[in-house]
Amino acid sequence: MDRSHNRGSSSYRLWLTTASLFVMLFVLAACGSGSGGATNPTPGVTATTTTTSAATASPTTAGPASGSTGAPTKPKVPLIDIRMLDRMNGWALTKTQILKTADGGLHWKDVTPSASPITSQAVGRFVDANHAWVVNALENGDSVTIRRTIDGGRSWQATTISSMAPNVIDPPHFINMQEGWLEIVGSPGAGNEQAEIWHSTDGGLHWSRIYTTAQPGKYLTNEGFKSGLSFKDALNGWATLSSDTGNSLNSGLYVTHDGGKSWMRQAIPEPQNIDAIGTTPPVIFGNTAILPAYTSTNGQQKLLLYVSHDGGESWAPTTPVALQTSNVYVIDPLHIWATEVQTGQFFYTSDGGKTWQHSASGPGKIQALSFTDTANGWAVTESSLLHMANGGSWNVINYSIQ
Template identity: 25%
Template sequence: GPAIMSGRFIDIENHPTNDRIIYAGAAGGGVWKSNNGGASFSPIFDEHAQSIGKIKLDPKNPDNVIWVGTGEVWTRNSVSVGDGLYKSIDGGNTWKKNGFEKSERISSIEINPNNTQEMYVGVLGALWGDSEERGVYKSTDGGATWSKILYVNPTTGCSDVIMDPKDPNILYASMWEFRRTAWSFSSGGNNSALYKSTDGGKNWNKIHNGFPAGKLGRIAFAVAPSNSNILYSVIESEKDENKGLYRSDDAGANWKHLNNDFGLVVRPFYFSRIVIDPRNPDVVVKAGLFGSISRDGGKTFKDLGRMHPDIHDIVFDIKNSDRMYVATDGGMYRTWDGAATMEIVANLPVSQFYHLSLDNNEPYNIYGGLQDNGSWYGPSRSPGGIEA
């Protein structure tokens, strides 16, 4: 079958101490691992649900313990569903399910670096109907059991949970009210909100001082690893002039609207990831049609380097911020020059076929239309190449 194009990737996770090890989760192609800085990848999750929401490594044992939450969270009308949370204790060779079988979409996994028995999971939940599974969950026994610690209602799921990098008792969670039907999509409502807890999830408060009034949609946010008082949020709001990037310099107590460039606000249900340079809190990257990067604290942005459009996730190399990895609808890319130029990783066959057809030739040809990667065909029996 086709092998020279790639497909949609959702999430990237790099090893906390080994810059050669990178994990990537696909919309319909499982989890892939690289041991050589992204030069090549191998599949490690083929026997399980192939729609991935989130990958997380145990901060104390990242060589062996890997968590995978299944179910794509960029909720277009063609997404697949997941079937729960998985754990590997041997570096991805084998996997065991750890609950959340009915969650459909897991958006977040956070682990206390001081006590890895303490974990948090955000469940976005069902796309096409109500779900009691939505919300934020906590485990104090390494994922053996879970308790729900933040829940709004059956139509409002958790789109992100982030732990303060300096204080694991401080948590932020964005809750998103949404519903897709066969003929429409509703994003936002009175129940969408950004919450903060300072006691490990026992109590939660909205942190909206400076946010736009009225109903809110999906809220993307990030906490600066080098200065956890600095937060960025991209907000979907009712009025166009209030959409866009907000910044807080006091851990979410107050927010200031900085920017509503088109690249920041386009399709928030599909592009809702913000990433901050781990060494410089003024360098911010936002997922989008082409991806946007700011080097002045969010005041101005420019597009990332040329690559396949529809950018879903970005990670900075742990040692050098000029090296970045980017997940797109056309596969994985990497850069060595701060995203000025991009190189595709060419060996990731995770294309999503929307439709297949045959002709009446002998041997017959097989035709397929791919998600954002053109139409392809090839002979049913003879060896050889493929044609676009």
């Protein structure tokens, strides 16, 4: 998402899997408000752990990355995520590979660390041509591995942390090359999800758990389905919920002013006569921020954007648009794209969500979007990679992997 949550970038990409979020909204609206949920101890600590975790992890170094210039072509497999840095250079993930391109996506080099392969649960944060983080949970396990490269994938350093059995991992959020946060979310149940927040100050080589929703408290708890984190600086950040057990009076927006060690609920103006509302992490550009939100009323789903011009202290909503979206991509405070879940139709705004236009040319049902500017974008479907150049139509890229 940043573009993927890289606050130093002038443009920012936000991945949102809101098709599943809307399903959660309906389930939670039917369930009514919950009472919190289980507070079982997480591995390594008790349920009464303080906000400063004693759990830490140290790195190991993986061997040389596989793949090299001129290597034989490998079997072509579908991409599941993409992050283009400019019109030529970018990163991508398959279910088992970390890839790089230097020609706009036509050819991809496999830079997966040979001694530490990934699985389909991997998520990535790709900042520039040299720096990237890929996080992977072991299936049916209670550990998470964070891999880091600072040389464009030629070598990787891997750190494994002990955690609860993860169901969802939010890609790490770094405000610079050293300091970042990671949210690990457990399996949902009865309107609840346990989550842990981990913190690194050395570029992801070591991590300490600083917060768990299983600890007693009245703020960010197990209640509600978690949708991610976003940080403005070392102290100020947000945690969001796709829904807070169907309580239309709570949009699921929480704020921290101490780097994630404690959280409080932040109120925002909400539409009237809604059954449920959820938010996803704000996209931040200095003191301006865009907060996507999703509502449901009598089965009708809408997208609206909250805008802040004072660093997130206050938020003002745009007019909701009737759109069940699966992807929202924010490149700057004015230019935002969204795709419709069922039809794959493409919508965009050039005035920060005040008005929306429908594009005659859409990429179809997509899994991921990446834009480098307002006219050039890439889209990943279940089987294809598409490219839009200079604001024109979407064309399939017949890519290869080496």
